[in-house]
Amino acid sequence: MRRGGEIRKARREDRDPGLVAQLRRPPGGRDARIMLLAQLLDRAGTGVWAAACVLYFTFVIGLDAGQVGILLGASGVAGIAGSPLAGHLADRFPVRSLLIGAHLLRLVALCLLLVVTDFALLLPVVAVTHLGDRAAKTLEMLFATRVAGDRRATYQALSRSSANAGYALGAGLAAIGLAVGTRGAYHVLILADALSFLVAAALVWRTREPRGRGLVTAPTADADADAAAPQAAPAAGGPSPWRDRGYLRFVLLDIPMHLDDSILAIGIPLWLVSRTTAPHELVPAFLVVNTVLVVVLQLRVSAKVRGPRQAAGAVALYGLTTLLCCALLAAATGGGAWAASAALLAAAVLATAAELMRSVSSWELAVTLAPRQARASYLGVAGMAQSVQKSAGPLLLTGAVMAAGPAGWIALGAAVAGLSLVQRRASLRRLDALAGAPAPAAAATPA
Numbered sequence: 001m002r003r004g005g006e007i008r009k010a011r012r013e014d015r016d017p018g019l020v021a022q023l024r025r026p027p028g029g030r031d032a033r034i035m036l037l038a039q040l041l042d043r044a045g046t047g048v049w050a051a052a053c054v055l056y057f058t059f060v061i062g063l064d065a066g067q068v069g070i071l072l073g074a075s076g077v078a079g080i081a082g083s084p085l086a087g088h089l090a091d092r093f094p095v096r097s098l099l100i101g102a103h104l105l106r107l108v109a110l111c112l113l114l115v116v117t118d119f120a121l122l123l124p125v126v127a128v129t130h131l132g133d134r135a136a137k138t139l140e141m142l143f144a145t146r147v148a149g150d151r152r153a154t155y156q157a158l159s160r161s162s163a164n165a166g167y168a169l170g171a172g173l174a175a176i177g178l179a180v181g182t183r184g185a186y187h188v189l190i191l192a193d194a195l196s197f198l199v200a201a202a203l204v205w206r207t208r209e210p211r212g213r214g215l216v217t218a219p220t221a222d223a224d225a226d227a228a229a230p231q232a233a234p235a236a237g238g239p240s241p242w243r244d245r246g247y248l249r250f251v252l253l254d255i256p257m258h259l260d261d262s263i264l265a266i267g268i269p270l271w272l273v274s275r276t277t278a279p280h281e282l283v284p285a286f287l288v289v290n291t292v293l294v295v296v297l298q299l300r301v302s303a304k305v306r307g308p309r310q311a312a313g314a315v316a317l318y319g320l321t322t323l324l325c326c327a328l329l330a331a332a333t334g335g336g337a338w339a340a341s342a343a344l345l346a347a348a349v350l351a352t353a354a355e356l357m358r359s360v361s362s363w364e365l366a367v368t369l370a371p372r373q374a375r376a377s378y379l380g381v382a383g384m385a386q387s388v389q390k391s392a393g394p395l396l397l398t399g400a401v402m403a404a405g406p407a408g409w410i411a412l413g414a415a416v417a418g419l420s421l422v423q424r425r426a427s428l429r430r431l432d433a434l435a436g437a438p439a440p441a442a443a444a445t446p447a
Contacts, residue, residue, distance in 0.1 A: 028147030038203035045196025047170020076391040078127035082134025087380015103201035106132040157302035253423040254385035260354040262393030276340040308368040314361040319420025325350035326413030330406035
């Protein structure tokens with residue numbers, strides 16, 4: 001009996017710690033814990049503004065639907081520049097200082113919305129806000145690659161769980177202000193988002209600044225090796241991601257590997273409203289399903305994918321899952337309200353499963369496929385994939401996929417599945433090339 005108890009105790013100790021335990025002791029220690037709290041508060045503020053911005057521009061500022069579309073579209077295009085700009089600067093300046101600057105930039109731009117009402121002035125203000133958003137997200141992940149070292153996948157899972165919890169909290173707070181509906185209530189929501197940026201900047205300021213250009217504390221063995229390696233900035237002749245055809249191919253193929261975001265946020269709700277008999281009240285359930293599953297399962301999924309080769313395998317699973325999701329959406333038009341509701345909810349679950357795999361594979365491959373001496377600038381370029389998808393994905397879904405009907409969804413799913421196999425093969429080939437390179441400089445432009 002005693003031996004059986006000891007075996008059960010050993011098994012419990014061998015299990016991966018749960019989400020709460022991991023959040024208390026994340027990879028990277030104190031600095032990582034502070035950063036995760038900063039991300040939680042940042043995303044809570046972002047969730048407030050995301051839920052209120054369209055209504056604010058429409059009912060408070062008085063813009064028509066066309067102007068709102070132009071405003072959000074232009075801001076999305078401006079956001080594409082945020083990732084490579086952040087990566088370029090991070091090769092020359094400390095990540096910690098740059099991230100504080102990005103938060104303060106967003107703070108100033110958002111406060112300007114309280115006084116700016118002219119459409120021509122709103123365009124640059126909202127564009128700067130989105131540019132700062134994308135720059136901040138890239139800098140947060142650059143921070144993670146240093147503080148978490150070879151446990152960056154676990155940190156990424158914790159980051160996504162805390163971010164989704166923050167978005168849900170922010171959306172709930174926004175619902176209170178939207179229920180009031182006055183100009184003053186909308187201004188309070190804007191100030192709440194601005195306050196989240198200020199607090200996030202203060203928390204980042206509490207993290208420790210390491211030695212070296214654009215580096216942060218790296219307590220793990222992998223990160224210590226990076227810190228000890230010579231840091232060759234691009235200005236001193238290091239490799240440039242813009243000349244690395246193999247890496248640019250990875251980034252290009254990574255764009256459709258983010259389509260789950262647009263499918264869940266735009267494709268499924270619009271498909272429900274326009275082509276199925278499912279009740280419109282079902283739409284909020286998609287966000288609830290996504291948020292709960294990401295918070296609960298992200299850490300477990302990340303634990304199953306260890307290393308870049310398994311991450312490449314997760315890319316292929318992403319394509320298959322997206323194909324199944326699209327097939328369910330195509331089938332949702334063929335039944336009654338109950339059948340359509342079940343198909344749409346199942347599609348939302350599959351889109352979330354694709355998101356879970358993408359979050360594991362995309363950043364892990366972006367890090368490992370980049371040469372260490374120019375990792376920041378490379379990861380800045382990799383961050384463009386998500387930004388481009390956010391701008392082009394909605395147009396693809398509404399202008400081509402949904403216009404073609406059920407066949408459009410099948411074609412989209414098949415295309416993503418096929419491209420995922422191409423991405424997997426290209427990633428494995430580049431990993432082999434990097435493993436066989438005799439020196440870091442030789443790994444700058446492998447196919």
